[in-house]
Amino acid sequence: MELSETKPLIWVEKWAPNKVEDLILQKNIKEFFLNVVKEGQLNQNLILQGSQGCGKTQTIKTLCKITGQDVLFLNGSSEGRYLDTIRNQVINFGTTVSMFNEKKKVIFFDEFDGTTNDVMLCLRGVIEQLHNNVCFIFTCNNINKIIEPIQSRCVVLKYTPIPKKEIPNMMASVFERISSILNSENIQYDKKVIIELVKKYFPDTRKIINDIQRYSSLGKIDSGILVSFSDVNVSDLIKNLKSKNYSEVRKWVVQNCSGDISAVFHKLYESFYDSLVPSTIPSAVLIIAKYQYQSAFVADQEINLLAALTEIMVEVEFK
Numbered sequence: 001m002e003l004s005e006t007k008p009l010i011w012v013e014k015w016a017p018n019k020v021e022d023l024i025l026q027k028n029i030k031e032f033f034l035n036v037v038k039e040g041q042l043n044q045n046l047i048l049q050g051s052q053g054c055g056k057t058q059t060i061k062t063l064c065k066i067t068g069q070d071v072l073f074l075n076g077s078s079e080g081r082y083l084d085t086i087r088n089q090v091i092n093f094g095t096t097v098s099m100f101n102e103k104k105k106v107i108f109f110d111e112f113d114g115t116t117n118d119v120m121l122c123l124r125g126v127i128e129q130l131h132n133n134v135c136f137i138f139t140c141n142n143i144n145k146i147i148e149p150i151q152s153r154c155v156v157l158k159y160t161p162i163p164k165k166e167i168p169n170m171m172a173s174v175f176e177r178i179s180s181i182l183n184s185e186n187i188q189y190d191k192k193v194i195i196e197l198v199k200k201y202f203p204d205t206r207k208i209i210n211d212i213q214r215y216s217s218l219g220k221i222d223s224g225i226l227v228s229f230s231d232v233n234v235s236d237l238i239k240n241l242k243s244k245n246y247s248e249v250r251k252w253v254v255q256n257c258s259g260d261i262s263a264v265f266h267k268l269y270e271s272f273y274d275s276l277v278p279s280t281i282p283s284a285v286l287i288i289a290k291y292q293y294q295s296a297f298v299a300d301q302e303i304n305l306l307a308a309l310t311e312i313m314v315e316v317e318f319k
Contacts, residue, residue: 010210010213011181011185011209011210011212011213012206012209012210015177015181015184015209016058016061016062017058017062018062018065019062019066020033020034020036020037020062020063020066021034022177023055023058023059023062024055024170024173024174024177024203024205025055025059025159025170026159026162026163026166026170027166029059029157029159032157033059033063036063036067037063037066037067040067040103041067041069041103041104041135042060042063042064042067042069042104042106042135042137043104043135044135044154044155045127045135045136045137045153045154045155046135046136046137046138046154046155046156046157047112047138047139047140047143047146047150047151047154047155047156047157048060048137048138048139048140048157048159049139049140049141049142049143049156049157049158049159049160050141050158050159050160050203051141051159051160051203051204052141052204052206052207053201053203053204053205053206053207054159054160054203054204054205055159055203055205056139056159057110057139058206060106060108060137060139064106064108067103068101068103069101069103069104069105069106069135070093070098070101070103070105070106071105071106071107071108072089072090072093072105072106072107072108073108073110074089074090074107074108074109074110075109075110075111075114076109076110076111076112076113076114076115076119076138076140077111077114077115080109080110080111080112080114080115080119081114081115081116081119082119083118083119083122085119086119086122086123086126087122090107090123090126091126091129091130093105093107093134094107094126094129094130094133094134095130095133097133104133104134104135105133105134105135106134106135106136106137107130107134107135107136107137108137109136109137109138109139110139111139111140111141112138112139112140112146113140113141113142113143113145113146117147120146120147120149120150121147121149123136123150124147124149124150124153127150127153128153136153136154138150138154143156143158159203160203162203167202170202170203171198171199171202174198174202174203174205174208175194175195175198177205178194178197178198178208178209178212179191179194181209181212182194182212182216182221185216187212187216187219187220187221188219188220188221188222189212189220189221189222190221190222190223192223193221193222193223193225194212194221197211197212200263234267234268234271235271236248236252237249237252237268237309238271238275238318240252241309241312241313241318242275242318244313246310246313249306249309249310249313250306253302253305253306253309254302257301257302257305261292261295261301261304261305262292262295264305265288265291265292265295265308268288269285269288272284272285274319275318275319276316276317276318276319277316277317277318277319279317280315280316280317281316283315283316284312284315284316287308287311287312287315287316288308288312290308291304291305291307291308291311
């Protein structure tokens with residue numbers, strides 16, 4: 001009895017691009033990967049650096065499908081954190097010869113900035129050892145966490161920040177892609193709402209697609225959902241921080257910590273220049289940076305956000 005192929009239920013996977021032309025990338029990065037397609041294989045060590053959801057991982061998945069190269073996928077935040085993974089999986093994969101493919105193999109470390117320094121130091125020699133047979137690809141959000149000897153062995157492609165002159169065209173491409181997905185799924189939608197969604201979360205295309213899939217369960221996407229991704233209003237928060245009203249600050253946190261925490265931190269950061277004494281802004285920025293980084297690991301976002309605001313309330317001076 002043959003098993004029928006099941007279609008992916010997650011739209012990010014279901015509607016993943018199958019060719020480089022469909023990837024939403026900066027012009028120079030797209031041209032780089034179009035040349036890879038012409039060459040027929042990935043043959044350079046690469047670091048793809050950029051914010052979450054901007055297309056780093058999808059780029060490599062698409063390229064490997066096109067080139068047909070053998071791939072070992074590792075996550076730097078999980079199995080890629082262990083030296084045994086390098087000694088066993090990486091070296092075994094890299095030293096065996098493929099019976100059906102003469103192209104270089106690809107070892108793809110996703111979220112490589114989440115691995116350990118010991119793994120990076122170990123890989124330094126492994127990259128040299130396997131250079132004839134293996135192409136190493138790394139993705140990261142923060143390239144400063146990757147040691148220089150690894151960086152020097154790779155071509156670095158920066159997905160973000162995106163040059164301002166390219167943002168309008170790229171946002172238009174995201175809108176066209178989202179519209180195409182919704183049309184294919186027979187979901188009714190208001191173009192203005194999709195535009196607002198793109199403007200809010202660009203360049204995190206993955207989040208936009210995940211959100212439209214969630215909203216599509218309502219049967220249509222219209223202005224009724226705008227409240228669910230409206231901008232965080234920090235004006236009342238600033239007043240309560242200034243007056244050191246802890247109980248009201250805590251209430252604000254409870255009401256606003258269920259959404260995109262990174263957006264909350266960024267909105268707060270933007271408010272500093274109008275609400276703080278200039279000499280204390282650097283201290284406030286350091287506090288935000290510390291707690292925004294911690295938000296990727298903490299078990300309770302509410303406590304982490306409240307701790308950040310409490311430290312700001314105590315340490316900085318408001319106008």
